[in-house]
Amino acid sequence: MSGMAEIAARWPGKSAPEGGIEHPAVLHMLDVAAVAEALIAPLPHPEPLKQALALLCALHDLGKLSGSFRRALREGVAQTFRHWEITEALLRRHDAILAERLGSDDLARYPLYAAAAGHHGRPPQHALVFNRSGTGPGEEWRQMLDAAGPEAEADAAAVIRAFLALWPGASLAGHDDLPQIHRLSWQLNGLLTVADWVGSNAEWFPPAPPTGDLAAYLAAARGRAAEALDKAGLVAPPPATGPLFHFGLRKMQEACAGVGLPDGPMLALIEDETGSGKTEAALILARRMLAAGKGRGLYLALPTMATADAMLRRLREVLPRLFDGAPSVTLAHGRAGLSEDYRDLALAREPDQDEPGPTEWLRDSRRRALLATVGVGTIDQALLAAVRAKHATLRQYGLSRNILIVDEVHEMGDPYMNVLLRQLLRIQAALGGS
The missing domain is CATH 1.10.3210.30 (Hypothetical protein af1432)
Structure with missing residues (x-):
């Protein structure tokens, strides 16, 4: 030897x-x-x-x-x-x-x-x-x-x-x-x-x-x-091209489809009336940001488990037009296993890796949920990146790889949560995320 x-x-x-x-x-x-x-x-x-x-x-x-x-x-x-x-x-x-x-x-x-x-x-x-x-x-x-x-x-x-x-x-x-x-x-x-x-x-x-x-x-x-x-599900397919939605765009959605993107990390605020399609506008902008190299996936943070489940249901239909390939997908909250949509995605991906869904490796630990190409979950899963919690840097890294979309942010009016959200956005920008 x-x-x-x-x-x-x-x-x-x-x-x-x-x-x-x-x-x-x-x-x-x-x-x-x-x-x-x-x-x-x-x-x-x-x-x-x-x-x-x-x-x-x-x-x-x-x-x-x-x-x-x-x-x-x-x-x-x-x-x-x-x-x-x-x-x-x-x-x-x-x-x-x-x-x-x-x-x-x-x-x-x-x-x-x-x-x-x-x-x-x-x-x-x-x-x-x-x-x-x-x-x-x-x-x-x-x-x-x-x-x-x-x-x-x-x-x-x-x-x-x-x-x-x-x-x-x-x-x-x-x-x-x-x-x-x-x-x-x-x-x-x-x-x-x-x-x-x-x-x-x-x-x-x-x-x-x-x-x-x-x-x-x-x-x-x-x-x-x-x-x-x-x-493991950590290789993201490239963003797709072509129309993301099969309907005529509203004004805010048109704005998100055409607004100029700055160099480096960016923060976008989308404000409009209820039912105006703000989530769709955010997805239009996010796909453009992916194409510009500002991330390799998405994490959509919602105020409750019920709204996260509903968002996953909405996303399933649009995933083939978001990515040119099958992205890994996770649902990040304490009752993810009870979601029929999430179980369906997992069952579909097991025999066919060309289907979007969670890999076995991602499902093995809740801490890995933020590493998927597409993550949908509760805001608290993201906010744990902004506190002194075990594996906080893992969450920071997972989020910084992705475009962070905080949906229904008006429902997160708690002062303590607002402080954490501001800190999370600072960390996201510091690590090069948007």
Whole structure:
């Protein structure tokens, strides 16, 4: 075995299924990086920054190179520190290696290390401080490194160097504005959470024997990632062309069909009398925004479960004219399973992936509902992106990929809800969404 193959063999990332083999942590990290690359590709970032984000995604489970994690996986021994907490400790420990390539300063790198490590719904909480003499890690930082062990600490440095060779153009140079870094850390964390969920699917990324040829493994993982994202329902078809509705447009609808679209994120307010077709006007405008690259899907937020169910029923008829292909569709609220329309969509898509509807992967967790190409749900599912809730950045990422349509907004007059909605719109714009 080569040196890297020995490292891969030494540190398991996923336990062995019955009659199977363990999946090395190093290879799992590349599985997730391959998925992340595909999600990063459409973002409006320069190539060096895209490579830096892919590299950080690859290093998200560096803490699985740890004696404590290996014992937990193989022997069931409880961990004092979780592997994702040790990830941040190792990244900070080897910051000098990363800094030489990534550049910028530690105030920019450290939040991104924390974002990469904290991909299980919340950021790491431990203070990483130097010892009293300032010569090395102290207190909990030292304890986490001790839990990993000296062999893991050395192997982590070798893995970082090997991964740097896979993304030779990675750089944070010019990205040292703290507000920008904080926005980037939210985006990285949400995107990485999705990539980790997809990359952890053993059906799409089956366990593999240790190998030292990381470049060849990454190339193969990229092919699997493209197929996995499609099966998950995360690849959006392009918007359709031609008339969206088969009726004469009213004045507001005509305005939405012809108004100029500004560059970058945009906010549109549609006001008209009851029954004037404001929702149809919003869909006309939204499809134009999709064609202009301002999103890859839609999330329609309604005030109640009943209005969300009714909106899904209305959308079913227009979906073939919204997209040139079958989009993934989800209904996001606590009683989605009781909706006959949603069940019909799910049953139709199971045997035929050319039908619009939810994929099995999207249905597996309510948190994934905002990741579909077309989401319909209650406003509270979107507002959870604006509060300190677990997986808030996942919701932020899902919404920022889509055009957010808040329908029946006049029904959301609660002052508390208004504050949250304003904050949500700020977050949506900050992450490039409309």
